[in-house]
Amino acid sequence: MKKKFKLEDLDCANCAAKMEEAIKKIPGVNDANVSFMAQKMTIDAEDEKFDEIMKEVAAVCAKVEPDCRILL
């Protein structure tokens, strides 16, 4: 399942890139794309585990750029 999320306060492009890399490494994630320009995040992951994966995604993002919020 592919889902799009809006990001708030994504100020550092490098952080966006780091986030994308880290999310792609989460098991169950098929593909991820973080667009610094559009402040959007697209995640393609397994349906059943999606909610769990999102929690991990939120944790990963918080580590890389704590100011950034994911609008679910």
Place this chain on the structure above:
Amino acid sequence: MSKKQKNMLQRIIVSFVLLAALMVCEHLGVFGALAGSWLLLPAYAVPYLIIGYDIIYKAVRNIKNGQIFDENFLMMLATFGAFGVREYSEAAAVMLFYQVGELFQSYAVGKSRQSISEMMDICPEYANIEQDGGLLQVDPDDVEVGSIIVVKPGERIPLDGIVTDGESYIDTAALTGESVPRKVAAGKEIFSGCVNGSGTLKVRTTKEFDDSTVAKILELVENASSKKARTEKFITKFARYYTPVVTIGAVLLAVVPPLVLGGGFGEWLQRACTFLVISCPCALVISVPLGFFGGIGAASKMGVLVKGGNYLEAVAEMTTIVFDKTGTLTKGEFKVTEILPAKEGRENEGSYGAGSGETAGVGTGGAKQLELLELAALGEGYSNHPIALSIREAYEEKSGKPAMDRVSDAEEIAGHGICVRIDGREVLLGNEKLMRLKQIDYQPVSAAGTVVYAACEGKYLGALVISDLVKDGAAEAIRSMKKVGVKKCVMLTGDREQAAKAVAEELGIDEVHAELLPGDKVSLVEKLLEGQKGREKLAFAGDGINDAPVLSRADIGIAMGSMGSDAAIEAADVVLMDDDVRKIAAVVCCARKTLRIVKQNIVFALGIKALVLLLGALGMANMWEAVFADVGVAVIAIMNSMRALKTEER
């Protein structure tokens, strides 16, 4: 400016004033003997903390999260170091300078995001539905297919549909980039995103909002940023290596020279700190995608949808372009221009020029022509090919609709024509290949249009000449493409050699291949692709319906969007929203400009960083230069990328 930014600006001003006051005092000797002593530290700490408290906070917090070497920590380290060597004013000033730079950067990014979203502000906000005798404003998302909506003068059309009532001119600039108004009236299809003129229109919607043209375009442009160009990918990879390398370099710089050369640790540590400040590749990571995003946005303003940064890059490197003839270079509107029934008698065998006045005698001419036309119209009755349509049109003009019940058993022979039974008799309609295949004794016609030969039960009946007009501006398009540096223009067609050659000459095409079967087109394009050197790219422009395989085979597939032909938008990489081939040259310019700007940014950013790293290592650069090399460079690069958004006046 956002609230956060305004708040930061205030802090900057306050801190600046305090710092300036302190520095002036020190300079004027107000502090007397205290100058340079530890007691002044608290004084300078005030402006420092005002401007820098959040940096310190973030640095500590990030360390707790496992992220140690980020910009915040480095700035903290560097400025603490400066305090440590009693350079108080320098510490505070550098922190101030850094924050100013960060503010600029954030402002620049915000502004570019705004520009881009303004440019794409073609999204209609509401739709008017008739209810209880009045108009109700609703969210376009909530309108079901088949509803009747009302578009008032000046409003943006919210959904795709067919006009049921009213007459007006609409501005298609949002989709095609041109403000030439198009007339619409009852029965005509209109597309979302366009702005209505002065007449009120009632429209029956044919698509939901998400499927309507404007929503699809917006989605395409948004998604285009995920198809990264080669340059973008390179920068991302580079950034991943850059930071660790520079950090290691800094550590080495802090440790090795003091041990080897015996200088003070403090001095080398300070130099190492400058290294660390420059270790963030933010300038590149922001400005490169921004440049491409701007380029794609500029192209869509022109009415050309580029589906990805990688395609924009490919367009800039295009040297060969292959055109499909029908529908791309020609209007695709066929008209029957000559009707030439077979001439009686052996002495009339052999070629005869069309339109020479020799076309069948005066007396029998008319009747025979009509008969031939009727047979052709019947035979082509079930075909949707433009040629078939033109034949039927010509017949209908003269005699009304053909009686299709006379027709049975239609069989199409690809690349040749059709074989059909009319009144029980076998009738053949097609090109020379069909005639030769069925061994009909035909009379070849040399004309610059498409010739459809007809035969009945083995006997040659005659021929119809159908001409397709070249698009306005097609010749101009080829000329401008050559001017822009496209080396080879090739045309492919399934049409006759002669028709193809005539068009090629009129337009200035370099290479022509005619009488091709669909499979031939693919193999020809593959052969041309082999002939490409290095980074040179080949584009194929077609109308998408039957060109899908070739569109995907070429480096760049350009489709005639015709304001919403779904198949074309799906298959291609670049879509010309209004089928205007002149735009191809314009988009090549736009792509080249974008790439130029991106390259400028890369060279500039890396160059300055390398220079400052070198000077820093040698002790000739201090914190100021380091901060500039980091933040200043980023701001300049971002502002340069904004240039990619501008489309040049033609």
